[in-house]
Amino acid sequence: MTHLQNQAIRPPLAELWRVSSRMLGLAAAIAIAVSLTLARPAASASTAEQAEAFLTNLSQKAVEGLKGEEMTQEEREQRFRQLLDHAFDMEAISQFVLGRYSRVASEEEKQRFTDVLKDIVVQRFMPLFGDYRGEGLDVRQTVVDEGRNLVTIITSTEFQGEPVRLDWRLRPRGESFKIVDVVVEGASLVITYRSEYAAFIKQNGGNVSALIADLREKLDRGAFKPENTTAASKS
Amino acid sequence: MTSWAMGPKLSRFLIVLGLGMLLALGACASNNAEDDAFLAYEEPSDPIEPINRAIFDFNNFLDGLLLKPLAELYGVLLPQGARDSIRNFLRNLATPVTLANDLLQGEMDRAGNTTARFLVNTTIGVGGLFDIAEKQGYPYHSEDFGQTMAVHGVDDGFYLVLPILGPSTARDATGRVVDIFLDPLTYVANNNDWDGLGLARTAVSGIDARERNIETLEELKRDSVDFYARIRSLYYQTRQKEISNGEGDLPYLPAPGAE
Numbered sequence: 444m445t446h447l448q449n450q451a452i453r454p455p456l457a458e459l460w461r462v463s464s465r466m467l468g469l470a471a472a473i474a475i476a477v478s479l480t481l482a483r484p485a486a487s488a489s490t491a492e493q494a495e496a497f498l499t500n501l502s503q504k505a506v507e508g509l510k511g512e513e514m515t516q517e518e519r520e521q522r523f524r525q526l527l528d529h530a531f532d533m534e535a536i537s538q539f540v541l542g543r544y545s546r547v548a549s550e551e552e553k554q555r556f557t558d559v560l561k562d563i564v565v566q567r568f569m570p571l572f573g574d575y576r577g578e579g580l581d582v583r584q585t586v587v588d589e590g591r592n593l594v595t596i597i598t599s600t601e602f603q604g605e606p607v608r609l610d611w612r613l614r615p616r617g618e619s620f621k622i623v624d625v626v627v628e629g630a631s632l633v634i635t636y637r638s639e640y641a642a643f644i645k646q647n648g649g650n651v652s653a654l655i656a657d658l659r660e661k662l663d664r665g666a667f668k669p670e671n672t673t674a675a676s677k678s
Numbered sequence: 679m680t681s682w683a684m685g686p687k688l689s690r691f692l693i694v695l696g697l698g699m700l701l702a703l704g705a706c707a708s709n710n711a712e713d714d715a716f717l718a719y720e721e722p723s724d725p726i727e728p729i730n731r732a733i734f735d736f737n738n739f740l741d742g743l744l745l746k747p748l749a750e751l752y753g754v755l756l757p758q759g760a761r762d763s764i765r766n767f768l769r770n771l772a773t774p775v776t777l778a779n780d781l782l783q784g785e786m787d788r789a790g791n792t793t794a795r796f797l798v799n800t801t802i803g804v805g806g807l808f809d810i811a812e813k814q815g816y817p818y819h820s821e822d823f824g825q826t827m828a829v830h831g832v833d834d835g836f837y838l839v840l841p842i843l844g845p846s847t848a849r850d851a852t853g854r855v856v857d858i859f860l861d862p863l864t865y866v867a868n869n870n871d872w873d874g875l876g877l878a879r880t881a882v883s884g885i886d887a888r889e890r891n892i893e894t895l896e897e898l899k900r901d902s903v904d905f906y907a908r909i910r911s912l913y914y915q916t917r918q919k920e921i922s923n924g925e926g927d928l929p930y931l932p933a934p935g936a937e
Contacts, residue, residue: 539934586927591937595927614935623934629919631931635911642907657903666901
């Protein structure tokens, strides 16, 4: 390398230095911006904590509120329904499950569908609380998706010796939350219902009332009652 | 579950069928896998629904006649520990296929996990009878070529109910065929004329899986208004989770209420 070339290189080096110091300034600006954004996950963390507290509180309330042995079946059911309205967004769930058929259903059909869904939840889930031994929820992770306005609480439970993943999906509602879905090992309750009910309605010529009638008939037979409610408490 | 040991004629037929599907799939490889996954919940692509429903009914009939009684007998005859060991052994035997697909998906961590599991369980776990690795923090997972194709952007094609084997899609059925070729056991069996090996393995894993799902399936059936549609939806959803290897939240799932 000659002396001349060395000289020629110098100015660009100085230029490079000036650019990089400007970049440093930029980097500092970015760092500040990032730390400001990083402050937001702190807000998210508290959303996560609030959501977890909501769910824990709910399961405690359900166990305590439904345990009383002197309670009649009617009182029990009434309490469960109150809890259901308080904790689940049944209107949103009902509309989601009806899917595109909510556009063709009459207001009266939509109301009857919401009612039948609530009755299904009561028949399906209320007996489970009688046997619930009240262990705390095993929360693995809580994900706050602010863009989607959705909180997912991932819990783990055991079923026949195998770990089973159970996700609770919540939407913030004012100061509190409402549960909008329960996802078992990646299978969503509301999506499964929606897909199945859509197939049934389609097979019945787009008639929502036919579905409601079929579900009512199954309810009367007690088809939604869990199989062995005592099996859970046996082990 | 696989049934390739049924004879050379059937395997040749399946290969031709598989290749045909592969070609058909090439034509509809997706640009936007996420959108398709989303749509699958709305309306699973099921152009041969009448045929699928007929095969589904046939499978259910066969299940009541043969598979379920066998599974119940298996559950009564063997204690839980023995059944677990049978499953562990079969899972360990399937390691090469899982490993090959881990690698084809570029999942190096999972490939390492699969290898560690195989080494630990084959030695300390007495030829795979005991899942020691699970307790040491190497949980079991399965991979197949259907998932590998999905990871590389191939969409499911359409829903397909296979006779005896049950719910699948054009892509996943093709994947099954490819997995046969990825499995060293196929060649070992061929070279030694162990015709019954594949069939025996399929039968045992089928009976074991059925035994583990007796109550679950019963409950799923009891309160369904359309059992076929329910199973179809569940198949797509569990498959989607397997493909995404989802550990965190499942962002592709739609949810009720305003976003």
